[in-house]
Amino acid sequence: MTAAVYAARKKINTLLVSGDIGGQGLTTWLVENYMGYQFIEGRELMQKFEEQVKQFPTDVKVEVGKRAERLSRVGGGFEVRTDRGETYQAKAVIVATGKRPRQLNIPGEKELLGRGVTYCAICDGPLFADVKVAVIGGGNSALEAVDDMVKIADHVYLVSLTPLTGDQILIDKAKSANNLTIFLEYEVLEINGKSRVEGIKIRDLKSKQEKELDVGGVFVEIGLIPNSELVKQLVTPNRLGEIMVDCGSETGVPGFFAAGDVTSVPDKQIVVAAGEGAKAALQAHRYLQRLSK
Amino acid sequence: MAREVKIYTTPTCPYCRMAKKFLDDNGVKYQEFDIAKDKAAREEMKNKCNSLAVPTICFGSEVLVGFNEAELRKKLGL
Numbered sequence: 134m135t136a137a138v139y140a141a142r143k144k145i146n147t148l149l150v151s152g153d154i155g156g157q158g159l160t161t162w163l164v165e166n167y168m169g170y171q172f173i174e175g176r177e178l179m180q181k182f183e184e185q186v187k188q189f190p191t192d193v194k195v196e197v198g199k200r201a202e203r204l205s206r207v208g209g210g211f212e213v214r215t216d217r218g219e220t221y222q223a224k225a226v227i228v229a230t231g232k233r234p235r236q237l238n239i240p241g242e243k244e245l246l247g248r249g250v251t252y253c254a255i256c257d258g259p260l261f262a263d264v265k266v267a268v269i270g271g272g273n274s275a276l277e278a279v280d281d282m283v284k285i286a287d288h289v290y291l292v293s294l295t296p297l298t299g300d301q302i303l304i305d306k307a308k309s310a311n312n313l314t315i316f317l318e319y320e321v322l323e324i325n326g327k328s329r330v331e332g333i334k335i336r337d338l339k340s341k342q343e344k345e346l347d348v349g350g351v352f353v354e355i356g357l358i359p360n361s362e363l364v365k366q367l368v369t370p371n372r373l374g375e376i377m378v379d380c381g382s383e384t385g386v387p388g389f390f391a392a393g394d395v396t397s398v399p400d401k402q403i404v405v406a407a408g409e410g411a412k413a414a415l416q417a418h419r420y421l422q423r424l425s426k
Numbered sequence: 427m428a429r430e431v432k433i434y435t436t437p438t439c440p441y442c443r444m445a446k447k448f449l450d451d452n453g454v455k456y457q458e459f460d461i462a463k464d465k466a467a468r469e470e471m472k473n474k475c476n477s478l479a480v481p482t483i484c485f486g487s488e489v490l491v492g493f494n495e496a497e498l499r500k501k502l503g504l
Contacts, residue, residue: 160440174438176438179440198495247478251478253479256441257439259462260436260461260479260480329478
């Protein structure tokens with residue numbers, strides 16, 4: 134969205150195509166490190182971004198509810214195909230498709246999705262009032278889910294493959310809860326239940342001892358994977374699946390820029406992604422100027 | 427639209443807002459239940475719709491969990 138605003142201010146005829154407006158920002162409960170706001174809900178910040186994009190109705194056309202599925206070269210420019218089969222052509226493209234939740238890929242996960250297995254703690258948290266739940270993961274998202282769920286659930290088990298990797302402020306906050314049990318260096322083997330989640334089986338990585346936890350909800354917060362599949366015809370993502378970019382947001386394919394969490398730029402933060410979006414739009418503007426000469 | 431559409435939501439769920447906006451934009455009338463506050467609705471969603479996620483959209487015997495615009499469009503005949 135920042136790229137769209139910067140493009141609009143350069144009077145570039147811009148199309149914004151996205152499945153939603155806000156992406157991962159929508160499922161972030163509280164943002165406490167976006168400058169200008171001491172704290173703001175993720176969805177509210179994304180609404181403000183959207184309002185800012187809509188300040189430029191003549192320069193930016195917004196198409197929501199359509200996910201870009203394939204990007205290819207056509208003539209001297211690019212073609213984007215969406216999941217609804219539409220195609221759009223452009224002289225330059227900025228891919229800022231972000232990331233999506235990583236899955237555990239264990240038995241029971243798919244079968245019990247929406248029946249106790251969830252990837253959206255802020256959506257589904259209230260459903261688990263007075264129930265025992267497990268949060269899987271050791272990073273900031275998992276710790277934020279723990280912080281939410283200790284206030285709602287009867288008891289919370291935090292299960293992490295590694296020592297906790299989130300910010301110390303979140304670790305300290307989570308550890309102060311008296312209805313939390315932490316299992317570090319444990320893997321989740323399976324999620325059990327017939328029509329709903331009834332428990333999980335975990336295993337200590339060192340002793341190999343297995344344990345059953347009686348839970349009614351499983352919050353999977355084990356990180357994210359880049360939504361980079363659409364560019365595979367044009368570039369090869371790095372081993373993490375990210376689109377590799379240089380400090381000018383360039384991908385190596387003239388006219389194709391990328392920004393935000395989908396790229397190899399370190400530190401996946403809203404403030405970083407917004408800055409990268411601005412850079413990509415300015416670079417795209419320079420590219421278009423060179424083309425028209 | 428004659429059929430009764432129910433949507434179960436939580437106030438913090440962005441996909442619930444997207445689903446409601448879609449229904450509003452398409453002129454579909456619905457009844458909303460905030461399951462964070464309404465315990466009876468929470469139980470109804472769990473037991474009648476066999477769902478533990480929001481948004482859950484129920485109409486007739488159909489239950490849709492999550493917001494999938496294409497599927498919702500198809501099921502509602504839009």
